[in-house]
Amino acid sequence: MDRSVTATPLGQAAADLSLWGLFLQADWVVKLVMLGLLFASIWVWAIVFEKVTSLRRANKAADAFEDAFWSGGSLDELYRREGDQPTHPMAAVFATAMREWRRSAERVATSDFVAAGVKERIDRSMALTVQREMERLERWMIFLASVGSVGPFVGLFGTVWGIMNSFAAIAGMQNTNLAVVAPGIAEALFATAIGLVAAIPAVLAYNKISSDMARFAGRLEGFAAEFSGILARQTESAVSPARSPAPAAE
Structure with a gap:
């Protein structure tokens, strides 16, 4: 008599194999995992x-900045327009180099030692700025990598836990009918499915965004190298009069 009463709700539970039904019937540990x-x-x-939007915005701003930079206009005018509050990574690299170059410009003509270290300081400041800007862009990327690698295992933990509970319930009921076994196993496998749903997009997005960020970092480093050469030539032209020998007395 008791067995027939117990079989009725189990039959009803077995019939509810919708996603919401599987979630409601799952153990509380499996629910937390889900x-x-x-x-x-x-x-x-x-x-x-956020990353796709930020990279698209940064590349668009870099395109506009490079057009203005290579247009032949004054660097001082460009610095006044972009240097006070840089709004994108390439402008930040430019502003950092200009600030360092301006601080050294007054002393370059009178000190060969200072002139020799100007390029090194500019290169170091731009490299640090590139690193800082890329760290800002790469924020939360570690979360994508973590979900991509750990998500399936978290879902598998929920599956193992759910199957353990299902087998324990089956052993207690002493009934191996498929209608009794199926709901518990389906609930457990649902956790693995959710883990894959979270992990697969995370892995794909991490690989694509990492590639785009590496390409953008190379773009910043290329601009920094070209700009360093421009400032080095201007520094040499400022120092050259001081190095030229005085005319011989007649």
């Missing part, structure tokens, strides 16, 4: 949207 993975998936997509 909720954590769903939250991670939402966060992954938010990060992807």
